[in-house]
């Protein structure tokens with residue numbers, strides 16, 4: 001099948017993008033890397049009358065660390081985020097997640113903003129943004145609006161972005177101290193969307209107890225989720241191996257996944273249990289290694 005016919009325009013600035021979106025309404029769509037939009041158009045799941053190409057907009061590219069946040073512009077390509085020394089230093093969890101995203105060819109074109117706006121419930125970057133309490137900056141012709149990642153994802157392929165808004169940048173809080181993180185997933189083949197993914201980030205205080213924690217799952221609900229019951233149980237604790245095992249079971253009991261043609265609900269629950277345990281164990285191990293390195 002081929003895409004329905006459409007008009008095409010290349011925008012030069014965020015201001016121009018917003019003007020075009022305001023003028024042409026909901027039938028216009030931004031195109032970034034095209035890695036999700038083009039297949040959707042080819043299958044006629046979406047039929048925009050106007051494609052607004054945002055690839056030349058310089059304000060939508062770049063990575064910078066500013067006080068307590070790592071800022072990544074919406075149009076930054078995934079391979080640039082993968083290769084960034086700033087991301088590695090200040091927010092390595094984003095790179096750990098990107099390791100699982102598609103293939104080098106898709107990451108060469110795909111962008112952070114495109115992945116978040118596409119909002120596949122099993123996608124890795126939406127999970128990381130929810131895990132790390134990222135703030136997403138949106139802009140329309142009237143001004144800017146900041147939305148917490150926890151409120152951005154509403155349903156599969158549905159977000160809080162309005163048709164007249166552009167995703168401008170994402171702020172990831174930088175954690176300090178002895179921080180460890182881990183991202184695991186199971187997918188049918190390497191590079192496929194995950195059946196289930198799990199991520200954990202843990203910070204330890206000087207006594208080796210957990211001072212900050214975030215645990216999340218993808219592919220088990222309509223949007224990526226945090227597992228707050230596990231976070232509450234871990235905070236302040238000593239993180240013994242047996243405790244992590246029990247907490248992984250608690251996480252699996254907390255979720256209510258649905259079955260589909262890729263996996264049954266029970267299989268997803270069991271995979272979530274295994275992956276959460278792995279993610280917690282690896283995150284604790286990395287945080288302890290960092291403690292040792294800094295003492």
Ligand SMILES: Cc1cc2nc3c(=O)[nH]c(=O)nc-3n(C[C@H](O)[C@H](O)[C@H](O)COP(=O)(O)OP(=O)(O)OC[C@H]3O[C@@H](n4cnc5c(N)ncnc54)[C@H](O)[C@@H]3O)c2cc1C
Nearest residue numbers: 030032033034035036037102110111113114115117123167
């Ligand atoms: C073979 C293959 C395997 C893949 N595997 C994975 C995987 O394992 N995990 C994964 O997460 N993804 C996967 N993807 C999808 C890929 O990561 C895409 O890069 C991503 O989902 C969309 O990014 P994009 O920049 O290509 O966006 P596009 O396809 O250009 O756009 C996607 C949507 O976002 C909107 N949009 C884009 N940028 C903005 C912006 N700045 N503001 C507002 N709206 C915007 C578009 O209008 C469109 O609705 C795969 C894709 C392919 C082709």
